[in-house]
Structure formats: structure tokens, C-alpha cells
Amino acid sequence: MRVHLCSFIWxxxxxxxxxxxxxxxxxxxxxWSSAPLNSISDLETIQSRIQNxxxxxxxxxxxxxxxxxxxxxxxxxxxxxxxxxxxxxGQSGREMKVIFExxxxxxxxxxxxxxxxxxxxxxxxxxxxxxxxxxxxxSKSEVGDWCFALGHPNGFDQERGLVxxxxxxIRKKEETMQTDCRLLxxxxxxxxxxxxxxxxxxxxxISQDPEANFHTTIESFHSNxxxxxxxxxxxxxxxxxxGFLGVYCEESSDGLLVLEVVPGTPAEKxxxxxxxxxxxxxxxxxxxxxxxxxxxxxxxxxxKVVLDYSRQSREVSVRLELSERNSLE
Amino acid sequence: xKAQITASFLLFGFAFFLVGESRENHDSLPSNLRLNGDSIxxxxxxxxxxxxxxxxxxxxxxxxxxxxxxxxxxGYILSxxxxxxxxxxxxxxxxxxxxxxxxxRDERTDLALWQVMGPPxxxxxxxxxxxxxxxxxxxxxASAGADLDKIKLGVISANxxxxxxxxxxxxxxxxxxxxxxxxxxxxEVLPHSSGDRxxxxxxxxxxxxxxxxxxxxxQINQLMQEKDPGDLLTLRINRKGKEMDIxxxxxxxxVGFDLFNRNLMMSGPVSKRRDHFPFVIQNDLxxxxxxxxxxxxxxxxxxxxxxxxxxxxxxxxxxxxPIIAPVLNTWLKGLx
Numbered sequence: 012m013r014v015h016l017c018s019f020i021w022x023x024x025x026x027x028x029x030x031x032x033x034x035x036x037x038x039x040x041x042x043w044s045s046a047p048l049n050s051i052s053d054l055e056t057i058q059s060r061i062q063n064x065x066x067x068x069x070x071x072x073x074x075x076x077x078x079x080x081x082x083x084x085x086x087x088x089x090x091x092x093x094x095x096x097x098x099x100x101g102q103s104g105r106e107m108k109v110i111f112e113x114x115x116x117x118x119x120x121x122x123x124x125x126x127x128x129x130x131x132x133x134x135x136x137x138x139x140x141x142x143x144x145x146x147x148x149x150s151k152s153e154v155g156d157w158c159f160a161l162g163h164p165n166g167f168d169q170e171r172g173l174v175x176x177x178x179x180x181i182r183k184k185e186e187t188m189q190t191d192c193r194l195l196x197x198x199x200x201x202x203x204x205x206x207x208x209x210x211x212x213x214x215x216x217i218s219q220d221p222e223a224n225f226h227t228t229i230e231s232f233h234s235n236x237x238x239x240x241x242x243x244x245x246x247x248x249x250x251x252x253x254g255f256l257g258v259y260c261e262e263s264s265d266g267l268l269v270l271e272v273v274p275g276t277p278a279e280k281x282x283x284x285x286x287x288x289x290x291x292x293x294x295x296x297x298x299x300x301x302x303x304x305x306x307x308x309x310x311x312x313x314x315k316v317v318l319d320y321s322r323q324s325r326e327v328s329v330r331l332e333l334s335e336r337n338s339l340e
Numbered sequence: 341x342k343a344q345i346t347a348s349f350l351l352f353g354f355a356f357f358l359v360g361e362s363r364e365n366h367d368s369l370p371s372n373l374r375l376n377g378d379s380i381x382x383x384x385x386x387x388x389x390x391x392x393x394x395x396x397x398x399x400x401x402x403x404x405x406x407x408x409x410x411x412x413x414x415g416y417i418l419s420x421x422x423x424x425x426x427x428x429x430x431x432x433x434x435x436x437x438x439x440x441x442x443x444x445r446d447e448r449t450d451l452a453l454w455q456v457m458g459p460p461x462x463x464x465x466x467x468x469x470x471x472x473x474x475x476x477x478x479x480x481x482a483s484a485g486a487d488l489d490k491i492k493l494g495v496i497s498a499n500x501x502x503x504x505x506x507x508x509x510x511x512x513x514x515x516x517x518x519x520x521x522x523x524x525x526x527x528e529v530l531p532h533s534s535g536d537r538x539x540x541x542x543x544x545x546x547x548x549x550x551x552x553x554x555x556x557x558x559q560i561n562q563l564m565q566e567k568d569p570g571d572l573l574t575l576r577i578n579r580k581g582k583e584m585d586i587x588x589x590x591x592x593x594x595v596g597f598d599l600f601n602r603n604l605m606m607s608g609p610v611s612k613r614r615d616h617f618p619f620v621i622q623n624d625l626x627x628x629x630x631x632x633x634x635x636x637x638x639x640x641x642x643x644x645x646x647x648x649x650x651x652x653x654x655x656x657x658x659x660x661x662p663i664i665a666p667v668l669n670t671w672l673k674g675l676x
Binding site for chain 1: 367368369373374375376379380383384385387476477478479480494495497498499501502602603606607622624626639640652653654655
């Protein structure tokens, strides 16, 4: 009898542990269960919202002509900033042709971006855009949201026009989200919209499963906006020679949660532990994992940085020296 | 006491299972809630049953090759002509098979009318949408799934338009000759092209196409322009002094000339004939090429057209009802 009771309590404790560790206990309503669809008129409401938004946004969507293929993009500012995919621009400072939905053409130059999230930016040259679309605030889109994708699959075709796809957000984690909007080559860099016509993502990769394609999150653009506008394209290649910290983290609402500290790295020397929440690097808010990577690896090895983190609700600030990435095997 | 503990243990195990589930769910939308999940398609209710009830699978040697819809209570089935070639039977929602025979075929629309043979029976027929039913961009539309067990949902996804003929290709390069009395030599056979599959070889000289004597390269190009991918030709060739006939099924331009067309590779099987239509509407439904010939329906279960080509993984073409109506009505009037 005692034995039974004992094992029961142990299991209880053990089983609860992981859920405490990863998610603070809270009574949560799953986002997609808040407004289930019940009738044909619910579907018709989605249809009319998407149709209205489509008419508002379509003139801002462009086809982007690269030397080795074609992608898509979307104008998001009166200055002519265009959001697209990193693999569409390829590099910074490249002149590219964009084609609007009505067939009119303009020149643009590629700015920065990041191969981590596949976010990329272009800017129109000598052209003031007639139309541009709003972008969603961070954390506005979530799993279960209805959305629509626009783009030029297989390249620009005036007769066919823009191609619309409708679906739902099926996953969203760190710098990537997935939807069941169907995509194809040429869609890359095209916008994913909320039903209200705000950009919530940029088409990045298509998956083997035609009903689970990948998009860069708008959060990735928000988090690194100034870097993308003013700096280079952040590539995996350039990361190799940049500074190195030595932590694996995961995004949380309070900062970057350290999952693992790599032995022999600046992170370990500075005393970081798994469970710490990284909040700022040199005063820059660490709201995405990608931002930490970009901030660290765009500095030279040997640079000194100030890292703010919180450990068990206690704020700590530490000064550390970045190492070379290849300093460990 | 013992019983009570066992009960708590089970309950707890169940609760733990739920915690695990909900965390899993938090990462990823359960499949029944996705666009083509059961919880969405079941919303169509009776309209869904009506769509499935009036759709049939079209079979050749027990292999599903196309879909069709029942267009007349006497048992007439409308399908895609080039996909349903050689069809023997149809299968209904109730999983019953019936033999069929071809009655009409129209090259321009790629439609075919089949008749169910056997004892008379009154068939439930498809309800057509109004001729002036709008099919504007973004409109929900639905089709029957491959096994008639599910509904596939999507939207009208691009401008309606004419699809021009691209012409069929053999996937070979020819020597450019203005006049030749000894045929036109092949200078290159593209790997995996229809010419390759048909067994054409470099230095083969094309003497005749479908019995017509060939005197110039331009003449062959002209003939190809008037053919569609999927068309079967007979070539009379001279290989090392020996004359022989070779049968070749023409391929699609994008396959012949852009061998590494990644988009086509990512798309999976597509319809052989996917160009040269008088007018189509485009949709993004997740359909397979064996589902062509089936109907495209609005949410009310009314048929707005026939899916006439799977083009790639984001594109299907549908012949709208106003294009179908004159062809079908003429056929049915003649048969009744």
C-alpha cells in the first residue's frame, strides 16, 4: 500500500516537472479554438474579408527579376522599401527589375537581409510607389489564423495576374512559420497576409508536402529592421569569420532562454547557465534568436560586448570578449 | 483505498496525456483544422454529399485515370477526353462499378461524353450553377477527392483567360534544311524527352510524319505547332539505310526544353494536355491529375465547371459552365 502511494507521488512530481520548465502554468485557450467555423456563412465571411483585402493590397505586390530566376516581393513603405526573400536578392547592392501587377516596371537595388530567416529587402530607385501595404505588429499572427498568400509562381504572367492562395498558419516558431497555402518557385519573397491585409510573413521555401510551406516571419524583419535597411546581407558564409558567443537559445516572451552553454566558449567563461534569459546585447533588445546571432557574428572576434540577462528574476550585466567561431572543434 | 488510488492513477495518466497533447497542439495546428481538414470540409454538409453523389471515378483496367460527373439521369458522364482515353468502367460513391462506352468527344474543349451501359436506372445528376454565376478571384470552390471519400477545398486563384496552344514537342534537335529528298536528320535527342522514350537516335532521318512526306525542317515545325502534348504520331525514319516506323507521344515544351524545370519536378504528375483551352478559370485546390474531368462546385454544391488540367502544384484549370453548356446541350439533344 505504501509502495503504491509512493510511486504515485513520484510520477506526479516527475511528470509535472517538464511542463513547469518549459511553460509557466496558465490556463490557456488554444488560439484556433476561440472561433471555430460552423457554417457556410462563416466560410463566406472569410472569403469576403480576403477578397476585400486582396483588392487593397494587390497593387503593392511585385515580381522580382533576378539573373537566375524570378521571385516576388511587396512594397511596404512610401520610400519604396520592398520585403522579399534573402535567396531572391542573393547579395546586397544588386540592381534588379521589379514588375508591378499592371505590367509597369521599375528598378530597385537590394539592401540587406539574413540567410538565417531568409528575410531580404530591396528599395525602389527613382520611383515613388503609388501603393504600399501595412505590416503586422510582432506577435500579431498566431497558429490557426486564416491567411492568404500572393505571388508570381513560375514568374510574371500579365494575363494570369497575381496568384492567390488561401490557408491557415499551421506552425510558428522562432524565425519560421508554416501555412497550408500552396506555393511554387517564383512565389519566393512574396507576401503572406492576414485576413485584414497586413503582411505577416514572406514566402521562403516550399516543402515536399504541398500543404505545409515555409515563410519568414514578419517578426524577423521587425527585429532586424535597421540592420536589413542599412547593412549587408547576413550570410552563413559571413558568420564563419565573425564573433562567437556559444549559447543555444529559444525565444520566449521575456527574452532568449538559454538551453545550452557550449563548454570552452565566451558564454561559459562569462558564467552563463542554461535557464538564463538574455535580454540585451550592447543595449539592443534581444527579441529574436536571429538578432543575437546577427549582432554577435557581425562583430569581429576579440570585440568586447555587454550582455544583459536575468537569472531567477535577478538582472545581471556582464562584459565579455567574443571568440572566433572555429576556436572549438 | 486501493481502488481509489488506482482510479486517481488512471485519471492522472489521462491528464498527463492531455497535457502532452495540448503542448503538441500548441506547436502545430491539428490536421483536422487545416484548410482541407475534416472539421472544415464537413461544414459543407448536405452539399458535400451531393457533390460526391454526382461524381464518379473513371477507370481503365482497374486503374483510376480520371473523374467525371453525371450530367443526365439516363447515365451520361462528362469527363476530360484526353485523360479518359480507353476508359472501361466508372465507380460511384457506393463503390459500384458500371461499364461505360464513349459517345462524344470534343477536341477544342477536351471534353468527352461517356454512357453507362447495363440495365436502365435513374441517375442523380449534377446541379449546374446559373450561367451567369460569377467566379471571381477568391471564391471558395470544392471538388471530390480521389476516392470520393473527401471534399477538396480551395479558391479561384487567378484571372480567367484563354490558354493558348504551346504545341507538342518531340524533344529532338533537327538539322535545319530548306529542302531535302532524303529526310531531315536528328542532331540531338534530349535525355528523358518523348523522342528519347520513343527510341529516336542521333542521325535518324525523318522521312514521313503520319504518312505525310517531309521535305523541309520548317514543315516538321509547322506540323508540331498544330499538335498538342499527348498526341500520338507515327514517324517513318531512315536509320543506317533501313526504313522503319516509330510511334511517338509528343511531350510538353517545358519538359523538352527545360529539363531541370524544378517547378515541374516539385509539382508531381501533371496533365498531359494542359494548354490550348478556349477559356478557363484557375483554382488552387489540392487535386491530382487523376481527378481531372471532375466537377468544380461552389459552396452550395452547384457545379461551376469541369477541372480540365492539373498544371502544377498551385494551378488547376477549370472549364467554366458557360463554355461547357453549348457543347453538352448539343450532345445530349442528339442522343435523347
